[in-house]
Amino acid sequence: MNRFPHPFLLCSITIFLFLSCQPYKLVQEEKQQSYSVSSPLHINTGDNAIYKASIRLFNNDLSGLFVMVNADSLYKVGFLSEMGIKFFDMIIAQNSYEVVYCMEALDRKPVLNAIARSLRFILEDPAKHDGDYYADKDNNIIYKSDGNDRWKRKYYLENNRIEKIKGRRFIRNRLFINLSYNNNKQPENIIFLQRGMRMRIEMTKLQTEVDSRDKH
Numbered sequence: 001m002n003r004f005p006h007p008f009l010l011c012s013i014t015i016f017l018f019l020s021c022q023p024y025k026l027v028q029e030e031k032q033q034s035y036s037v038s039s040p041l042h043i044n045t046g047d048n049a050i051y052k053a054s055i056r057l058f059n060n061d062l063s064g065l066f067v068m069v070n071a072d073s074l075y076k077v078g079f080l081s082e083m084g085i086k087f088f089d090m091i092i093a094q095n096s097y098e099v100v101y102c103m104e105a106l107d108r109k110p111v112l113n114a115i116a117r118s119l120r121f122i123l124e125d126p127a128k129h130d131g132d133y134y135a136d137k138d139n140n141i142i143y144k145s146d147g148n149d150r151w152k153r154k155y156y157l158e159n160n161r162i163e164k165i166k167g168r169r170f171i172r173n174r175l176f177i178n179l180s181y182n183n184n185k186q187p188e189n190i191i192f193l194q195r196g197m198r199m200r201i202e203m204t205k206l207q208t209e210v211d212s213r214d215k216h
Helices: 007-020 109-123 209-214
Strands: 024-026 048-057 060-071 074-080 086-092 097-102 131-136 141-146 152-158 161-169 172-181 187-194 199-205
Touching: 060 086, 074 109, 086 109, 097 109, 109 161, 109 172, 109 187, 109 199
Parallel strands: none
Antiparallel strands: 024 131, 048 060, 048 199, 060 074, 074 086, 086 097, 131 141, 141 152, 152 161, 161 172, 172 187, 187 199
16 A cells, blocks of 8 residues: 555645645835834723624624723723623733623633633734734735734734734634724724634624714
């Protein structure tokens, strides 16, 4: 029995691997003057952002309000029903998080890890991690970086705003985030998709008095 792959099979595998790799071109000359990157959701210290949100997890649905408060170097995050019933309450730090309260249905470490990581991806400034700007085959500008949590991240930019984020662990993209804006300050709609646990979070920003003043 032949211990080595047939030459045709080996050639086919090589071609497949070559074609399946997404080509990227490092953007060197223009990056300093043309491109910049910052956190998709920027909340000033002491301020908050409130979103109407729904979470679908393993075919179970929860809906309510997502509240995020910038408490200096920490973010306090709560998800509660419109009747005031608290689903969970956590504190997110730079490289960790602490659960203050969580209802039993969500109180699973992989679930809480995924929620905290998803929020950290939109609250953190990507520029604090080592990274660089690339252009893909369609000339989309991507900022690629490695986080402190061993996740590789790709931030897709349009008009210097992050429109999409992909989080990669080992060899697979596991976290997908899509953002859309109606002004230059905060994203209006955010969708999180977590591969592997069938988790989907959709968030729509609620209008606040601060937002109204900013537009005048």
